[in-house]
Amino acid sequence: MKKDKIIYWTATGIVSAVMVFSIINFNIKNPVGPEVYRIEGPFHHLGLPDYMRIELTIAKALGVLALLIPGIPVKIKEFAYFGFAITLISASVAHFSSGDGIMFIIDPLIFLCVLTVSYWYFGRIRRQVHYR
Numbered sequence: 001m002k003k004d005k006i007i008y009w010t011a012t013g014i015v016s017a018v019m020v021f022s023i024i025n026f027n028i029k030n031p032v033g034p035e036v037y038r039i040e041g042p043f044h045h046l047g048l049p050d051y052m053r054i055e056l057t058i059a060k061a062l063g064v065l066a067l068l069i070p071g072i073p074v075k076i077k078e079f080a081y082f083g084f085a086i087t088l089i090s091a092s093v094a095h096f097s098s099g100d101g102i103m104f105i106i107d108p109l110i111f112l113c114v115l116t117v118s119y120w121y122f123g124r125i126r127r128q129v130h131y132r
Contacts, residue, residue: 002127008121012067015115019060026053041059052099059083067118074126081119088112 025031025106031042043053063080066072 001125004121004128008118008125011114011118011121012096015111015118016064016068018111018114019064019084023057023060023119046098048094054088059086079121081115081122084115085112088115 021126026042041050064085066080068075072105088108088111092105095104095108
């Protein structure tokens with residue numbers, strides 16, 4: 001069980017760090033990314049309205065808190081996992097649709113795999129605790 005917890009917390013930490021990075025990056029004056037981000041802004045470049053930045057900032061912050069705070073009900077954690085999965089798939093599609101390079105398309109999908117590992121081990125740990 002100790003190995004499972006290490007894998008779970010490592011994967012969850014990586015996903016949470018990526019979400020926090022994106023929260024910060026989309027809300028600073030000179031975001032990290034292609035040059036067009038600094039000229040147009042990331043949301044305009046991806047064809048998204050600016051209010052989506054506010055919605056995603058709030059949703060991602062709440063999702064990170066849901067994953068990291070112990071004692072949060074399972075259904076809320078699962079809702080956060082689902083929301084992050086949709087966000088990562090949508091990010092990949094948005095980068096593809098806006099003509100960004102392959103790394104910008106694949107990057108969210110890599111973190112979707114890490115999110116999947118976190119979710120799988122979340123369920124595995126819950127089952128282990130439940131059957132004790």
